[in-house]
Amino acid sequence: MKKTIKISLILFFSLFYKNIVTAQSISNEVLMAIKNENFQDLDKLITDDDLNKCYEVRGSSYNFLAISIKMKSLESLKYFVKRKANLEGECTGKTPLMYATKYGQLNAVKYLIENGASLETTNRGRTALDYAKKYEQQEIENYLNKYKK
Template sequence: MKTLFFTILLIISTYASAQEISEDLKNVLQNDNVTELKKHLTAKDLDKCYKLDDTEYSLLTLSIKLNAKSCFAELVEQNASVEKTCNNKTPFMYTAKYNRLTMAKALVKAGVQIRVRNSDKQSALDFAKKYESKEIIEYIKSFNQ
């Protein structure tokens, strides 16, 4: 019975795991090349979690991490999920981690839930404090007034 359980678990985890991001797509984001992004972007790939360096990211969170402002704007315009969680972090949490105030404001404008917590009970404010993202801390606190 134990063997059957672990076999089923292994099969499920194999299908549920993120796919490796292609070199082309990685380069597009690293170079913030929105023209090339449009060529690579399909609706079914918009909200996938992609594996990069043993961590999972959505295209939106990768654009935040890499500070790819044009690609970020295009992904928001294409209705990428602003709530998609990969690696137990939402895009808004990544803006807090990397102190990307302009991107944080764009996510709020797109309807992001500011006070969402991950499975570890962490919020974007917790990430902003951990990474000393002073602008994001003040921005998030401004919603409490």
């Protein structure tokens, strides 16, 4: 039992460390373009190869979908989805759907699900529905329950 816990902890911290260490810095110019929904600038600043990478923002690692959600920019989220960003992409274990749920962004949750985000993906055993319960996002919980298998 103790050996299993030790191995699990080592695996967790190695994955966490890998994600933080491999995350690239993101420029203020890109952050402002996301926040201001300046898609002409984003077209120039972000290549298709950059879409699913992890970027360091305030000590943590996020992809562009998660950054859009954290900045409360539904239009930027839509922009990155249209550019084919990975809906299941994660940098620290949470998918964009989990972030949208955690932060109470029902419209982002709806958009992600309508575009194929999975309700079955887990982070430490938790699904987006579990995040809705944990963060007391009742409206999102009700919405996600409609899709529960």
